[in-house]
Amino acid sequence: MSRSARSNTPVRAAVSDKREAILRAATKVFARKGYFSSKVSDIAGEAGIADGTVYLYFKSKDEILHSIFDRAMAEFISEGKKELAEISEPEAKLHRIAELHLEKLGADRDMAIVFQVELRGSTKFMREFSAAGFAEYLDIIRETIDEGQKSGVFRKDLKPVVCAKILYGALDEMVTNWILSSKSYPLAPMAGEVLKIFFGGVMEK
Amino acid sequence: MSRSARSNTPVRAAVSDKREAILRAATKVFARKGYFSSKVSDIAGEAGIADGTVYLYFKSKDEILHSIFDRAMAEFISEGKKELAEISEPEAKLHRIAELHLEKLGADRDMAIVFQVELRGSTKFMREFSAAGFAEYLDIIRETIDEGQKSGVFRKDLKPVVCAKILYGALDEMVTNWILSSKSYPLAPMAGEVLKIFFGGVMEK
Amino acid sequence: MSRSARSNTPVRAAVSDKREAILRAATKVFARKGYFSSKVSDIAGEAGIADGTVYLYFKSKDEILHSIFDRAMAEFISEGKKELAEISEPEAKLHRIAELHLEKLGADRDMAIVFQVELRGSTKFMREFSAAGFAEYLDIIRETIDEGQKSGVFRKDLKPVVCAKILYGALDEMVTNWILSSKSYPLAPMAGEVLKIFFGGVMEK
């Protein structure tokens, strides 16, 4: 093993560590004060590094926010796909999707705040994010519903896209209410509540 | 009509007109560039007045955004209550609520953008707004569902609050998708789609 | 008496009255908040007139301050000259000058504050004022001292100008201390204290 190769590994790890530290610090700061009111020096301070060091890992404040979204979304999608591959029933799939959605955001309140608040804080971010990962997420839900319609477990008179949006919107609202709530409660169990209605509707049979 | 009353009217109208003009201009500008990236001079320019004039009608840029929300929400709530008073069936009531929600926002794209994007752009605004009008709105939905459960048309094993949030979240998502969409389509008809699922669920019976 | 003549007199009086009212109001406002922190609208408000009306009587905010100085100084000088004309002894003259100085400013705290504070708030005003009335005032003191030296009651080894400045400076300091003092006491009696030293010095004979 060459000398440079030996020294590279820990260096790469260190680089990755500092990037991580900045992203974690930024998530915390953005969650507390909002993107526009957060100063780069706040992030640097929270991360325990000098202001200028931030720019060795990110090109701009804007890029930090993007990275937060990208990383979280990529991880969520990848993990989700892996889990869903092992489930065959469309109904069970949607159940796991809803659970994952609320588990992930419910496990990291700062991240949840950034997603619910900052992501929506500008059409610019929403569009960019939409292009990036959100569309893919919505598509997974849509396909699952499509499968269910084909397999006959879901009504065929509904547009899968609309169903997907409704499910997503309902879950999203659960998250928003959770981060705004003064009460502290586990978010994940709300998945069941949402699906009970989504699957069965509210009408008395 | 007395002389003073006659002369007062145009003055009041003028004041009101300029306030209106500023709010309209601000809605347009905020929708286009976002609150933080919008300059007061942009708003003044759009309204065709001098920068300083803005401050004769509003104390700060922040107050303008608040006024946009307050005015729109107050109008929506008041009109909604009036309409709902004439409907007795809970199911029909929810239908009208969903329609009104999408009609109102669908009729003014800029306003919709400001509501969907800026209102969520900060937990501060969300909380303030929540306290102001949003909570009341959600409550109207909740009560309607409660009525429906009591009258036996809605399932009794569902929490009205959760149902209300799900319906709101679903409608909200329709709006968000609509403002982000590159395609132009009427928003109001989505109310039916949402309610079809909300009422009946997605499962095959 | 012609119609216009009849109507002119009250009009002139009215004009003069409003000018007076503005100057009085401005003196009060300047005394309280300082020239730069006082708004023209503060002055108008205090005078009970509209902002714009101020500009029918004065060309600018700056001119108001000038007018306050000019009017007060002209009145002081003219009254002083009249009084002094009836006094022949230089010593008695200086006594009356000192008394007048402190009486006038001691009788109108607001005016005193404006004189002591605002007049010195800019070299510009000081120079202009110096040119206007202050130099004349100092000259009256100087001449009186000169007379006293010629008549043999004052020492001849002192420069009259320097004596005049010293007397003025001492009186001025009495006023400044008076306006800054948290205690309320009559200012005029300090004239005697100052002159006791000015005339006799502080050394034990």
Place this chain on the structure above:
Amino acid sequence: MSRSARSNTPVRAAVSDKREAILRAATKVFARKGYFSSKVSDIAGEAGIADGTVYLYFKSKDEILHSIFDRAMAEFISEGKKELAEISEPEAKLHRIAELHLEKLGADRDMAIVFQVELRGSTKFMREFSAAGFAEYLDIIRETIDEGQKSGVFRKDLKPVVCAKILYGALDEMVTNWILSSKSYPLAPMAGEVLKIFFGGVMEK
């Protein structure tokens, strides 16, 4: 000398140098245009730095003015006390005080202007400054006069406080005349003129 001590010194010196440079520049600018008419960018420009750099050393424009006063007054008081400690005669002490007063201000015309003009330009500053250093200064004069009365060289029928104010007022007036004068002359010698009268009075014996 340790390594860290060596490396610290230039850094500290640099920081101190830039603060000094800003204070010097501000004194110059304030003297020329007055506090309110001076822009922060004027000060930065005069100091040869960027506008924002000013705020790395001072919290506000206001703080710069305060610092000018505080620093000059502290230096004056400290140096004065040291010198006076070596003088025992009250008469000689007052002589040195008067000389120091005029020497210090006579040596730095800009500083003198700021002291004479800006310090008096607002009751706010006067009060704050009064609390800070001026009261202490006046007290030193008063005590010296008190000593002189006790040792029998000064008349006992005069109030020390009033004497102190008179002396201060007289010196102050010398400075004010000096900065306003179009003629250039040394200020310090005026101390003798003032004391000649202060000590001996103006009356022929």
Place this chain on the structure above:
DNA sequence: AATGAATGAGCATTCATTCAT
């Protein structure tokens, strides 16, 4: 003469980003 709504120039301060060390 009087009004007061409208104007728009003016300015202290902030903060993302750079760069010499």
Place this chain on the structure above:
DNA sequence: TATGAATGAATGCTCATTCAT
């Protein structure tokens, strides 16, 4: 890599002054 001092562009808000009524 890391630092943090320095930069300077950017902007919300104020207020003296104007002018149509």
